[in-house]
Amino acid sequence: MxxxxxxxxxxxxxxxxxxxxxxxxxxxxxxxxxxxxxxxxxxxxxxxxxxxxxxxxxxxxxxxxxxxxxxxxxxxxxxxxxxxxxxxxxxxxxxxxxxxxxxxxxxxxxxxxxxxxxxxxxxxxxxxxMAPPRNKGLEGGLFGVGAPLLIKNYHNLQNVAMRSCGTRIYGCSGLQFIHVLNGQCVAYSSYLRPWDYAAGKVLAETLGLVVKTIDGKPIDMLSSSDVLVATKNAQKDITRIVQSIY
Missing domain, CATH: 3.30.540.10 (Fructose-1,6-Bisphosphatase, subunit A, domain 1)
Structure with missing residues (x-):
């Protein structure tokens, strides 16, 4: 590399x-x-x-x-x-x-x-x-997100963003994963293809982070999907907000 x-x-x-x-x-x-x-x-x-x-x-x-x-x-x-x-x-x-x-x-x-x-x-x-990042909740940190999902309010993500300390959009899933790994953000969500999240999933789960779909389902590694990587507490907070629309 x-x-x-x-x-x-x-x-x-x-x-x-x-x-x-x-x-x-x-x-x-x-x-x-x-x-x-x-x-x-x-x-x-x-x-x-x-x-x-x-x-x-x-x-x-x-x-x-x-x-x-x-x-x-x-x-x-x-x-x-x-x-x-x-x-x-x-x-x-x-x-x-x-x-x-x-x-x-x-x-x-x-x-x-x-x-x-x-x-x-x-x-x-x-x-x-690297040490695992602090297990902060959504309100205690920044939320990285893909612009299309935020603009379209996919799964109530605008409300998720409002409940966080602020949003960050970088246009690079690799860097957004890094920001969650090192604690700069408590979560990141976007619609991703396998090559966008495969490496990040390995690293995130090794550090005790959660990598699932936005509504909390397991990810098929060879499928494109909405993906959420987050601390355990932030993932719980986001799941509650997402499920509140149903």
Missing amino acids: REARTKILVSFNEQLDITTKTGPNDLVTNIDREVEAFYRDKIKKYYPASGIVGEESVNENTKPAVDGLLWIIDPIDGTMNFVKQRDHFASMIAVYQKDKGLRGYIYDIMQDKLYWGGADIGVYCNNEK
């Missing part, structure tokens, strides 16, 4: 090849594709029996084979920020085996901070082991 970071930083001096996917605000660049190809090549070299799911090469996605390992890749999470700001984006890799998260890696590229770990070793920021 540090090699990939070098490739990304060098690209700042080059002309990007930018195209759209599902719409004008869903961008992909040649760097997204190159970094994902780089990760795929490394995985195939050292773990040839593994399955790989990546955002930018869906046609090449494969299911786990002999070793049962599944690698889930988001080469650049927050591509719009990467293109427009040259900041506030991440690179993510997760490793699962039979639906169990083994390792998660979220790399804050511009801050050069790699958050990584798993249940058997804990969570680290670079080489420093």
